[in-house]
Amino acid sequence: MKRKVLLSIILIIGIGFSFQVFAAPKLSLRVTGKWTLKIDDTKLTGLAGSDFPGFFESALAQVDVDVTKTQGDASAWTMYVSKADSNWDTDVLVYIKRTADGSGAGSIAGGTSYQLLTNSDVVFFTGTGDRTGIKIQFRLDFLVEDINVDDYVTGINYTVIE
Numbered sequence: 001m002k003r004k005v006l007l008s009i010i011l012i013i014g015i016g017f018s019f020q021v022f023a024a025p026k027l028s029l030r031v032t033g034k035w036t037l038k039i040d041d042t043k044l045t046g047l048a049g050s051d052f053p054g055f056f057e058s059a060l061a062q063v064d065v066d067v068t069k070t071q072g073d074a075s076a077w078t079m080y081v082s083k084a085d086s087n088w089d090t091d092v093l094v095y096i097k098r099t100a101d102g103s104g105a106g107s108i109a110g111g112t113s114y115q116l117l118t119n120s121d122v123v124f125f126t127g128t129g130d131r132t133g134i135k136i137q138f139r140l141d142f143l144v145e146d147i148n149v150d151d152y153v154t155g156i157n158y159t160v161i162e
């Protein structure tokens with residue numbers, strides 16, 4: 001039997017996170033963390049007239065993920081991720097990676113290299129059993145130097161299927 005849990009996260013440049021959980025019976029997905037990024041002249045690579053760096057990274061453990069109440073230590077599950085743009089510049093790319101396994105009786109694999117988030121679900125990582133304290137990091141890449149001043153918003157969807 002496949003069980004699915006969907007969690008939505010809002011990623012904002014001036015970036016912050018909020019979340020909403022739609023929980024299936026028993027299987028639980030919990031995501032906590034916040035990243036606020038204000039991009040202004042303090043982020044310049046040099047003096048006035050210089051450029052911003054081509055990318056920004058969050059802390060290694062910016063977001064904490066728990067997958068619990070699985071059907072047992074050998075019960076396999078898959079974490080999928082996608083994004084849902086609200087107000088987003090297509091010249092800003094969002095990447096995600098897993099930086100720590102967390103702990104628990106189960107196991108975890110994959111997701112340790114940056115992966116581009118798109119509007120379609122893709123496999124992020126897989127695991128078995130309960131895992132808590134899985135750490136997530138984000139990266140924003142800029143394809144052009146001139147991005148209009150605005151508050152950019154995209155949602156990050158986490159889906160776990162057991």
